[in-house]
Amino acid sequence: MKEIINLPVSNIEEEEYHINMGPQHPSTHGVLRLLVSLQGEIVKSLKPHCGYIHRGIEKMCEKDTYPQVIHLTDRIDYLSAHINNHAVCLLVEKALEVEVPERVKYIRTIMDELARIQSHQLWWSSFGMDLGGLTCFFYGLRDREMILDIWEETTGSRFLQSYNCPGGVMQDIHPNFQKKVHAFLKTFKKKIKDYDRILSGNVIFENRSQGVGVLSKEDAISYGVTGPSGRGSGWSCDVRKTEPYSMYGQVQFNEVLRYECDTYSRYMVRMQEMHESMNIIEQLIDNIPEGDHSAKMKAVIKLPAGEYFQRVESARGELGLYVVSDGNKTPYRMKFRTPSFSNLSVLDHISRGMKIADLVAIGASLDLVIPDIDR
Amino acid sequence: MDNETLKARILEIAPDAQQEENKQFLTLLLPAARLHDLAIKLKNSPDLAFDFLFCLSGVDYIKQLAVVYHLRSTQHKHALVIKVKTDDRVNPNFDTVCDVWRTAEFHERETYDMFGIRFNNHPDLRRIFLEEDWKGYPLRKDYIDEVNIVEF
Amino acid sequence: MTFNIYDFTSFNRWIDEGLNSIMPPTWAMITEMAIIGIVFLLFYAVVGLFLVYAERKVCAFMQNRVGPNRVGPYGIFQTIADFIKLLMKELVYIKDSDKLLFNLAPFIVIIASFMALSAVPFAKGLHAIDLDIGILYVIAVSSLGVVGILLAGWSSNNKYSLIGAMRSGAQIVSYELSVGLSLLTIIVLAGTMQFSEIVEMQRNGWFIFKGHIPAIIAFIVFLVASTAETNRGPFDLAEAESELTAGFHTEYSGIKFAFFFLAEYMNMFLVASIAATVFWGGWMPFHVSGWAGFNTIMDYIPPFVWYIGKTAFIIWLMMLFKWTFPRLRIDQLLTLEWKYLLPINLVNILFMAFLVLMHWHF
16 A cells, blocks of 8 residues: 555656746746746745846946946835935945934935835735736735825936935925825825735635745744845844834834744735834924935045945845945945845745745745846 | 954954954954854854844955855844955855855855855855856956946 | 517527428528527627626726726727737747647637537527526536646646646536536426526526525525636636736637637626526516516516626626635635535535425425
8 A cells, every 4th residue: 555655656756847937927026037846736846047137236336436326226126216225325424424414314214114115015916916816906006106106206206216315315305295295194094904905804815825935033034034024934123123224213113023924924014014114104204304405425425445334124125235445436346135135045945845826925925026136 | 242242252263363444343354264163153152143144245355355244143133244265266165154044055156156256065056147158257356348348 | 470579489480480481491400500500609709709898897997997998989899909909910839739739729618618508598488409408418518618728738838838727627627516516406496407497487586585595505606616617716727827827828829819718708608697597587587476566567677688687797796706806726726615615515405405395495
C-alpha cells in the first residue's frame, strides 16, 4: 500500500511544471518575471528575475548634482515620490546642518501622508483586482483622483512632483490647499467604509487571505521586510516612530501592528494606516505656521566629505539612502536601499506550498512596485 | 548601548577592527577574512543582537573595493556600520553573510552585479539586474560604456 | 390564421399546415427546420450582443462609470462595433498547437450552448422541441461545453491555457452534480421532466412558492452552481485574468475568441432561463389562487414578456455577483461544492420528497 502511494508522487516531482509569470502579466503590476515551479496548482519554488526596467539610477546619480538627484528619486518608487524626495532633502540638510523653517516641515509631512494614502489606495485597488474583485479598482482610483488634484494645484504635477528641494519646497502651497485637503478628508472618511464593506468583511476575501503567506517576525527581520508588510508580522519597524523626522515627533499617531502574520494582517495594517495618515493630516493641516517655504541655500550644494545615511518611511517600507561624498557637488556613491527590493526577496520563502492564486494574493499584499525593485 | 560601550564590546570580539570617522553611526573596518565569524557573533550575542541588516552596499574607493553593512538591533535599538575592504580589483571576494541575514542574498547579488565582488558560499550568485552576458561592472568607477554613458 | 400573442400554438399549426399543403411532408419538415435554425441563430446573436452590452452597463453602474456611450444612443451599438472589429481581426495561429482541435474547440463550445437553447420554452407554444426529458436533455447538452474548453486549453500549447482548462474541467464536473440535483428537487415536486408540463403545472403558483423551503434552497443552490458552471465570477477560475492572464482562451483571437465570449453569455442566458422556467414559472404569469381580478390583469401581460423579464432578473443577479465578489481559490471552490452544496442538496431532495409525500406543498 505504501509503495502504491509513494510511487506516483516521486514521479510527479521529477517533472516540474515551470511557468513564467511575467514580464507581461496582469498581477505583477509591471515588468517583473517570476519563474514559478509548479506541482499541479501548488507552488514548489519561484525565482524572481528582475532588471527589466533597470535604469541605472545609482550610476546616474554619480553624475548629477543633489538637486538633480531629487528628480531621479521620483522615478524609483513613483507612488511615494514625495517621500523619496524627502529622503534626499533630509540627507542634504543634515549633512549641511541646515535648519528648515517650520512651515516646510508641516508641508512635507502633510504631503508625505497624502502620498501614503494615495499609494495605499492604489494598492487596495490592485489588491482587489488581483483577487478578482474588479469593482475595487474603480473605487480606489476614483478617490485617489482627489489627492492627485490637490497635488496638481500645489506642485504643478499629478504624479512625479519633485516638490521638495534641499532646504524646503519648490513653491508655497496653493491658497486652496487647506480647503481641498479638508474636503478630501471628509469625503474619504465616508468612502473608506465602502472599502471595508466590499472587501475587508467579505467571506471569500477572508478565506483567500487568512492563513495565506505566513511570514514570522523573525523571518521578517531577517529578510528585511519593512513597512506595512513587516508590521503585519508584528515587527515595530515604523521609521516615523523609531527615528522621527520632520513633524512626526510632534504628532500623535499609532503605529499599526498586527500579529497574524498573514496576507490578511498585511492588508489590515494598510487599511488602518490610511486612518492614521488622515489622523496625522488632521492634526497638521489647520496649524501650518506662516513663514518662508524654503531656507536659504547656497547656489551650488556641496556635501562635506564623509558618509551619510538617511532613513524615511515610504509607503512600502523603509527607504534608506546611503551617500558617500568626496566633497564635490555630485555624490561619489549613492545607494538606495529600497523597500520593495527586500520585500521581493521574501516572496519565494512565504509562497512555497501555496497555490498559484495565493501567490498572486501574497505578491499583492507585499505591495511591490517594480521600479522600486529595479531602480 | 551607546556608541562608546558598543565599540568597546565589539573590540572584544574583534580586536583588529579599526574605527572610521562618522558622525551618525559607529563605523568599524573589519578584517575581511573573519567577516563571517564576526557576523554570526554580532547577530547571536544577546547584548549585541544585530538582527536587522538594513543596507548592504558596495563602494568603489578606486584603490579599494569595499562592502558596507548597515546593521541595527531591533531589540536594543542600536546601530552599527561595518566595512570590509579589499585591494584586489580583479577577483575581489568576501564571505557571504546571507546565512546570517537572509536579506543579504539579494543585496549581495546586486553588489556582485554592479561591482563584480564575489561572495563565497553564496547559494545563487548570479547577476540580478543585468543580463548574464553583460560585460563589466557598471558601478565601478573605471567602467567605460561609450554607448550608454554620455560624458559632459 | 389567428396570430395570438398569448398562444403561439395556432400560429405554429398554421405554418405547418401551410407548408404541408404546398410541398411533400419531408420537404415541409426540412423547411421548418431551416426556418427554426435561422430564427434561433438570429435570436442567439441578438441576445448575445445585448447581454454583452447589458453586462457592460451593469458593471459600469456598479463601478460609478458611464459605460459604453459613444456608438449610437446610450452606446447600444457598441457591441455591434466590437463584433465587427473582432470579425476583422487576424486569426493568429500558434506554433506547435494542435490545429484541428484548436479550431474545433470554439465550435464545440458554441454548439453546446446552441443545442441546449432549443429545449427552452419561450412562450406558450413557442419552443423548438418539447422533449419529454427536457431537463435531462439540457443538463446533458450544456455540459458538452466543457469538452470545448478542455480542448481549447490542451491544444493551445500554452501553460496558462492548460491550467485554466484543467481548473475548468474539475469545476464543471463538480458543479454539474449540484445543478442536476437541484433541478431533481423540482422534478420530484413536478413529477415530470417535460418543460411544457412543468410550466403548465405552475399555473396556480410558481414552484418556488409551491415547494416553499426546499424549493428556495434548491433555487439558491442552482444559482450558485450554475454561476460556477458557466465560468462566471466569482467562479471564473478558468479564465482568472490576474492569475492565468486569460485562462483557456489566452491564445484565441478574432472571431474564435468572439465565439467563446458569446458562448459564455449564452450559457448565462441559458441557465437563467432554466432557472426562470423551473423555479419561477417560465412564461406563466404571476397568479394568486382566489384573486380572479388580479389574475386576469396579470394575464394581459404577454407570456414572452414574463419569460424575458424573469430571465433578465436572474441574469442581473448573476451580474451583481460577478462585480461584487472576489474570486475563489480552486480548493475552496471544490470544498464549497463537495462539502457544502452537495450534502445540502441531497438532504434537500429527501426533504422535498417527504414534502410531496405528505402533500404539504401548495
